[in-house]
Amino acid sequence: MALIDHTSAVIYMRDADGRYLLVNREYERLFRLRREDIVGLTDHDLFPGDVADAFRANDLLAFARGFPVQMEEEAPGEDGLRTYVTVKFPLTDAAGTSYAVCGISTDITERKLAEQEVRRLNDELEMRVRERTAELEASTRELDAFAYSVSHDLRAPLRSVAGFSQILLEDHSDALGEQARQYLDRIQANVARMAQMIDDLLHLSRATRVELRREPTDLAGLAREIATELRGRDPDRDAEFDIPDRLVAQGDPHLIRLVLQNLMGNAWKFTAHRGDAVIRLSGHEHDGVDVFSVQDNGAGFDMRYAHKMFQPFQRLHSASEFEGTGIGLAIVHRIVTRHGGQIHARSEPGQGAIFRFSLTPSPAGWVLR
């Protein structure tokens, strides 16, 4: 008796008909009853009907099973319903007949509440993250739609500038004189450049506006197609492409094609000054993240300016050395980020360049280097 009285658990014994045989001191304290008064009563004498029904059903379950069973139970306490985790086991006589059930109930109300609170906070956090992401996505989309319509509207006045300067050249050439004609030529060259930049901006915003589809995509297959296109553009160059048989990633095939087109296009462009160009596509696993790379042995660049190159219209080489507007890597960066991936470039002047990227969200704190 002493043992069962020195525990914070509620302990009781009831016979096959549900009548109390014994309760411990904690039971007396909790329900403000004395054990002499309880013995012989059933739960239906002590608790509301539905609570008593539930206790009785669990007693019968323990009887039927013949071995200890565990369950959660609820009983009214001073400040509302309390939750218990209860173990019930049948007591058997020498003949093997169960004559009573013993229950040990431990109050887990606080733990339960804490668990619920944690779950609620988690749900709330998850919801907030989801809301915030949706907001961010919406505002990016809005911004891109804005960029699209602005660059779109910019084309019309530009067409007027181009058109009228052409008309001046065609119809008033004699009146203008040599100097004026040269200025007009320069106006036109800049208009053409600006038109190209506007088109590039349109491409950039388009890369973010399209719906992202994820499906198994073979980067190697795409790379071979692109290699053929590049060769076709400049058949006199003999460059070597080193592409594996298969390199599968989960991602949007159309957008991944754009990534490879730009990275391989750059590799092709910045190896133009050497005869033995090698452009290599490969894939490796780093800490469980699939990392792909496009490597070349071309002009390379100075790492001090590497952080700039993923921004629109930022170039690390002059137009007289290598042509371009500086939009390609901005598009690549956007697409990689939209996939949840990262991109990183490494190079040294004259030593070629390697661009490495992932296309899936990486573990927290993981940075591609």
Added chain:
Amino acid sequence: MIEGPILLVEDNPDDVLFTVRAFGKNHMGNEIIVAGDGEQALRLLLPSDGSRPLHPALILLDINLPKVDGLEVLRALRGDERTRALPVVVLTTSNEERDIVDSYRLGANSFVRKPVVFGDFVEAANVLGLYWLLVNEPMPPNRGD
């Protein structure tokens, strides 16, 4: 050579000037009639006051127009027996995929984005004129069902 005027539906006066000039350069000789918005274009093509409808050899249609926009004009033309078979080239600043898809869905014959550089503009007008006014064989008159 197909007779009849070209109807240019365009609200930007600069673009009107360039288009007229570009088509003038290819010596097609077709008269160019200009409608400054969609409403005016529909009044010319599908008059409701009993006057004789204009029957152009080719319609050049901008999309962004005041009042009635280009796509609505196209829908109205394709919904009416008299204009169903007229060749319509959508000639616009946009190359937004949605605009292209909508134009073809509504029955445009071609979709051309106006080039910024004037030389390219002339070239585009040349190709369009050559194809629609010389090469293409239009639906015989009074047979459009």
